[in-house]
Amino acid sequence: MDQSPKSAGIYPVVILGHVDHGKSTLIGRLLHDTGRLPDGKLAELEAAAKRRGAALEWAHVTDALQLERDQGITVDTTRIWFPTARRTYQIIDAPGHAEFLRNAVTGAAAAQAAILMVDISRGVEAQTRRHAYLAHLLGIRRLIVAVNKMDLVDYSSSRFSLVTSELDSYLTEIGLEADVMVPISARHGDGVAAGSADMAWWTGPTLLQALDALPAPAAPRERPLRLPVQDIYRRDDSRILVGRIEAGRVRVGDNVDIAPGGQQARVASLETWNGAVQLAAAAGESVALTLDKPVFVERGHVLVAPAAPAAQSHAVAVRLFWLDRTPLKPGDRLTFKHLTASYPVTVERIRHLVDVETLAEQDATEVPQNAVADLVLRSTRPVVFDRHDEDPATGRGVLVRDYRVAGGCLLLDGADTVKAQNITAVSTSVGPAERAAANGHLGGVIWLTGLSGAGKSTLAMGAQSLLFSRGWQVTVLDGDNLRHGLNRDLGFSAEERAENIRRTAEVARLMAESGMIVITSLISPARADRAAARQVAGGHFREVHVRADLSVCEARDPKGLYAKARAGEIRNFTGISAPYEEPERPDLAIDTGRDSVTAAIAKLVDHIDRQFGRSTASLRLSDRRVAG
């Protein structure tokens, strides 16, 4: 493998600052002075300047868009590479205009360090502070301040001291400290790559020296495993989980917890494209792995180290920077994307705005564009997270509204606040589509049939618990329980069993139509009765045969019923003194004599997910024509 210094990495640096303080000019200058301006570019710029009858604009090196050249502003972020003796830099130019803050964020979030530009003739302006604060929020911890346009103040050292001390006190307040502040003139090249005769008073580094003096990025701290599931691929019979390790490491044989839901499994293998053996992987790697047992897992789940579980909360407190033109208000519904999960959330309340100039906290009824605020988000599903101060990578996410990323959030803490009073708007139409959109799944009737002791109740309860932990609307109708209430007038004759099933099917249908997943757990031995139930529940109905040999069921005999039936104490007992008619074509059959309880539950939940949940890429993968 190539070990030359340049393959060691690229050092990304963002240039921030108020519009017109000279960011793009600096980039053009840096490229020119380091000999990295492409051949012909200088001539091209000179010709363009001549056509316009204006002075040569260094900024046009990166302001590539016609709009940018015509208006003399940077609209969008761009990236330029240049090497020094020490390393290769990727310079990210971020627009300074307030309107383009979303583009500045796009660029700045990728940076290791920032150069904050200040026009000395204008001093520290609102955007200067805003950008410094933004760099802080985005997690940039190295900062060089470039005090530009020194030529406009006759290279005055006292003006330089004035501006730097003003900025210094602001930076200290927001918890940032500049590595160094340097005086430059980007247009004329003073203090950029070389020193300046006009600034003999300056004994500090040039800008390039200051960049080269920044320490290499620290290796990520060793943290417990966080592997968000990105997708699930099916290959033959195996389910392959893919995702990128955000923290920690994973080895074949490791036990992992699957959050939320608390299932456990062991990593059975790491899969590779060419069959090469891989036994371990670390943070940053996009991996593919299999688990030793079939568990219910989908995109958004996180594999975590059992010894160090992540926090889970339905309500989370976040520090937000808001980029959308339409202000954010309490009660607004949007999508919170964190790791690979997408949570439907409601803005529960705005705690306060943070004034990025004074850092004062202000009460507010809404968050306007480009503002910073602390607020509480409530999710229908538990959010699995680490606090941002524990790990920036797993402690932040974005808010999406109307198909656009509208803000960035640092996760401050779980917030188990009292739920705000629900005020439900009157809606004229609540149909299956509206319910499915709200619930994230369709309504359905999962009709479990099988002998007493086959495991229907166990499977029903297990599946209910797993689906509930994923935020599904789910309930179980248990035959025994129904006979205590709704069906307490019914016995066990064929007619009464039929009526028992009809009533249960009607109730299940009502609940499914209201958007729920209903798992029924009744022996339901007669084919004709089950067919009638299917008739009642219509398209919602799925028949699941929970099968186990009579001998197995009799050996289990959880309620002691088989013993009583054998002793003749119970009449019409299915399997002993009454027939059980096996389904001929069930939608799913689960053999509890062969599968473990966990495996059986996973099969059931997987089936429900596929029939009534969001469709997964894994299904499409197995269907498509394959290349390569």
Next chain:
Amino acid sequence: MDHLDRLEHESIYILRETVHRFEKPAMLWSLGKDSNVMFWLARKAFLGNIPFPLMHLDTGLEFPEVYAFRDRYRAEWDLNLIADDCPPIEEVDQDLPPDSRVAARKTLGLKQALARYEFDAIIAGIRRDEQATRAKERVFSPRADDGSWDVREQPPEFWNHYNLDTPPGIHVRVHPLLQWTEVDIWRYIQRENIPIVPLYFAKDGKRFRSLGEIGITKPIDSEAADIAAIIAELETTSAPERAGRTMDHEAENAFERLRSSGYM
């Protein structure tokens, strides 16, 4: 992890996001060095089973070596390849400069394929360091109904939360190599032993640094006859990669106009 590993794993993540989100993606295979790297990454991402077709926008004007390469690896890698002819030059916007018109046939070819196959995502191997307007691209770049690129209204994209939430009816350009540089591509080709069209290697003092159509693509002076020599050459050159692509240089905004109307 070294620098190439980081790039590789990020690109794999991007490709997997694409397949998670989109029903009908397709990957552009221009047969150049970048698209071969992209194909290689897709093999890794999907464990050898790439769940979308590759697409070559064929102008009929590729170099013979390029067609030979395509036919060889189409068979060898058992590719699901779409290689429809692009519409003729007469259908291109006649206001464009002449060489740009040749390139714009690919834009039309892409629009034709979008209509014909109803793709909702097009995976393209462009890089930020190739060209200044490409430097401003997003990894997931939503397109308007007519396929055009609105540079003023690009959505924010940060912290690896790509723009997967797009309105129905539009298509998205996906750029898994956006963050790679030309030298990264060559180092990766070297490390992984990825086949490429031999036109990249110097013959009689000339080689192609960037491959396009016959007539609008010129070779550069070079003695670099193997990958190591190419990497050494790139370490010192200050000539831009696309200097030999004549369409870029016809007018100050030629390439921007091409891209705004849907070129890659």
